Amino acid sequence: MDMRSEDYGELQRLVDSVFPPGVSAAATASRLDVEMRAEILDLCSDLMEVVAALPPRAYTRQRLCDQMNSILTARGWGNVYGTVE
Known part of the structure; x- marks a missing residue:
C-alpha cells in the first residue's frame, strides 16, 4: 500500500524555492521567510x-533541511510527505 500523500515532495519544492540552485551554501533565510514562501506555495495544513x-532563527539550506526532517520524523510523516535535502 502506498502511504504517500498527494502533497509528497512539496516540502522539497519549498526548500528549493527558498534556496534556489546556485545560491551560496552560506546563504540564510529566516523562519519568517520560510513561512511566507510556504503560504505563497499554499502548502497543506x-x-x-x-x-x-x-524554531525562529536564520537557516542555511542544510540546517533548514535537518530541522524539517527532524520534525517530519517526530510526527512519523517522512514516508507520507517525503524528506528534504
Missing part, C-alpha cells in the same frame, strides 16, 4: 504545521 514548528 500538515506541511504548514511542519513550517510552524521551526
